Amino acid sequence: MRILDIYINGFGKFHGRNLTFSNGLNIVYGKNEAGKSTIHTFIRGMLFGIERQRGRASRNDLYTKFEPWENSGTYEGQIRLEHKEHIYRIERTFQKNKKEFKIVDETAGREIEPTKAFLDDLLSGLSETTYINTVSISQLKSATDEGMVSELKNYIANLNNTGSLALNVTKATTFLKSQKKELESQMVPEAARTYTSLLSEIRNTEKEISSPEFENQINEFQKLREDVKTSLEEHQKEKEELIKKVARGKQVLSSNQFTDQDSINTYTQKAQDNFDDYTNAKEVSSKKPRKVFSVLSLILATALLCGVGGLYYLGESNYFTANYGLDLLFLMSIFMGAAIIFYLIGLLLFLKLKQSQKDMEMSAKVLQEILSRHLGSGDISTEAMRAFQSRMAEFTRLCSAVIKSEAAVIQKQTELTELQQKQENCGSTIEKQQKSQWELERKLEHLSSCKTQAEGLKHILEENDRIREEVSAIDLALETMTNLSSSIRDSFGLYLNRAASDLIKGITGGIYTSMSVDENLNVFLNTKTKLVPLEQVSSGTMDQVYLALRLAAATLIQEGEERMPMIFDDSFVLYDDDRLRTALKWLINAYSDQIIIFTCHQREAQLLTANLIPYHLIEI
Template identity: 30%
Template sequence: MVITEAYIRNFGKFSEQHFYFHDGVQVVTGENEYGKTTIHAFIRAMLFGMERGRGRAAAKDDYTRYEPWDHPEYYAGVLRFSCGGRNFRLERNFSRAGRRSSLVCEDDGEELSVEHGDLKMLLGGLTPEIFDSTVSVGQLKSRPGEELSEALENYAAGYFEAGGGEIDPGAALETLKNRRKDAEKALRAEEAKREEGRRALLQECSYLEREMESLQSEFEEKQRALEMTVRAEQEARKTRQERQEQSDSQQKEEDRDSRGTALWGAAGIFAGVMGFCWSQVITGQGEMPYLPMAVISVIIILIGVGILLSALAAGVKNRGKQDRNFSKAQKDGEGAVSTEARRQAEWELKRIRAEWKEKEIRLQNLREQYGEAEKSDTQKNLERRCRVLALAAQELEKAARETGSDTVRLVGRKASEIFAGVTEGKYSGLELKSAAGGGREIAVWDGERKIPARLLSRGTIEQIYFAVRMAAADLLLEEPMPVILDDTFAFYDDRRLESALKWLSGRKKQVIIFTCQRREEEILSKKEAFS
């Protein structure tokens, strides 16, 4: 890839500015605050886009930093570049309201899609993190980021496992993670479905328990009412019985009185008849009828008849009174619950008891279903799939780490060649190895001893980082990318700067150097320096 033009319509301090570039090494010189870093940031934003941060981070992110000073709603630019023998025009609008992008091949007018990955394909899959850790060196940011170590491990796994760089373990690992996320999502849905069924069982159990409690209350209430009714009936029956006994006793006494009276009346009649008959006997013997005795006998007969009739009338009256008492007893019994009503109440209790038992059996079955609710086959398969994917990701990461040392040696050899050239052979070797606490340790070989990088000068350390970046770029980047250096050589002395520029010129790549000094331009103007 070769960048040919950066047309900044509105970005940072620039508005309607054109910057043209060519292949090979070139220098953009400007004083401090000229805008060199802004141009660098614009190129990066055009290649990879730029998103506004969230929360407090938004106040210090690049989006806010380079938001146009004038007319911030118009935040856009155009980048022209060549790639694979074709010329392209990339246009972006970064504004919040009008965010859009377009990519067109200027040779034939073919429209490509940034959103669907056409630009990423042209960049060879380059990510902004690897871009920042290899060919793009920001101001005072020569040290590569942690993303470079991860990328090298991915490259190692793919390169040494397949004999080339066709396999991307990082992408494979990302695919495994995405599949695991999908499986876990499906598993959560299946678990939620199972839990919903269990909640439905619990809810039905709760309904049944409330219904059983209601039936229990109804049963106890009806049972108490029946008991009160039975007691009232028993008390009424006892009262009727007592009344009947009292009435019978009184009736017997009255019957005895009436019978005694009747006997007296009968005795009177008998005595009167006997007296009258005696008076007739005397009269039949020819004697004078004894009139007084006959009259007395008749009177006695009449008195006896009267007493007898009175006794009979009293008996009739007593029988009527007994009948009235019986009718009254029947009438008093109408207020009590009949046997049929009691049977109805007892049937209601039996019905409630049967219904409660039925619900108890149903509740027991539901509780057993809840306790025995096992995982479905789908859930078991999803759990097994999650475990397999997690294990696969773990093994892939392990393989990447194990083969990473091979890549470190490969990068070390390439970086050693670059570093030896930049230092004009003062240091012939560069060693990269894994540190105990993570990261990489760097040491250099001066022909006699290994010197840890931390003991070297800042300028030499900057040259080590430069060599590592360029070596990693050769390994990782499928498409040759422009090397963009923003005040990278500030700590280089003149001899090592000349060596670095000579090495860059021999790479036959586009190199854009932003600097506030004239040294780079002056050295490049001396053609004999690179002969």
């Protein structure tokens, strides 16, 4: 496969830029900061895509680093490739909210489904990782210190042991162990116990809030309180009406000098007694025999007194003394006593008659006053007494009504007290209900919090399970790596060492003929006379060994007849002119497919021109 051209329509500093490549060797020249690494990364992105990382990793990932400087809404491009006599155009849009990926077979004139099988064939079976570690070579990291020696040893050991350029057995083992430790540190051992405790707390809280105590009856009690309030107002009005009725009744009674039923009864009895006295006195006064007898008694008493005077005048010559021999004094005593008796009888009868008349007048006066007050007329008669008694019966009924009204007032007051107590009970119950609802809300908040915590712990438990699975997978990976390491070394590693040895001989100009690695992963370069430890060679030679290993790995790993272009990004900055000349000649002979060299120096082009080596120059 070879790259024909690229079109950058928004990538880093480039917008609307087109570059064309030819077969064989391509030199892309540009000064520092001209955008060589941007074009290099663009090619990689067009082949494998660019995914934006999440979280903090997104701040410095490739997506963010190479977002367009201008017109950020256009983050896309095209690359045209030739593969197995077909020309393909890959179009990609990297924008996170409108990603697009399309492959067009220009030769066949149709769009190709970008299946994994097709992409594996197009990219010679390379993944992005193997691409980065083989045919895509950035500036070499060599330096005259132990760092490069360690890096080469790890790289060689990795290739020798695994045959995969994405893994470093030593680093991978260390990494997996550190990952295991990190994963174990992320586990929350107390999560299960806390989760169980929270579930128990949730069950208990749900049981509590389902009890009748927390049943919301505020509306019912508020309605009941309103009904009680209405009833209170009605009872209060009825009570006030009754009080007014009692007051009016008592006013009527009071205006008639009555206070209660006893006063009415006493008054009625008094009237009756006066009427009876009046009637009796009238009857007594109206009897003539009594008057006659009284007069006769007085007349007889007077006659007897006259007889006493006569006897005294006659002396012993009176009839009775003279004829019957009665003593004069005796006779005078008899006549005087009888006179006195008759006089007293007449006087008593007269006085009694006078008293009866007086009593009749007094009774009449009282009756007239009573009847005048209540009947409007002072006429004394049986009919008037009947009317008076009827009037008193009305007062009796009024007094009874007042008594009943007073009893009703007391009853209403009792009912009012009960209603007020009921109203207070409703208020107290509503207050309790409000407290219960507040407590219910608090418990619901607690329940929600517990459920939220439980849900969070559920995720933690799931995460714990996931971590345990990952830890188990890491343990299995470590065991698998240990078991397979030796067998892989005997297969791929043997071919890699052989291919790298052939390439080392060419790139070093025959100074070193081969490379060997002992059981302790110590690397030696072989000369015709001795083995030279890698630590003793120059940094330039280390670069050459590294390049030879990369090329050997690229040759062995790529599948099919066509191989990916070999891309170098300022990879020869530490080479001197002789070593660079040797490397370029060797590279053209060792890798017959397309080669693209990004450089900030003009000496590659000058050396190629001087040595009559054909190349295609692209200046940016």
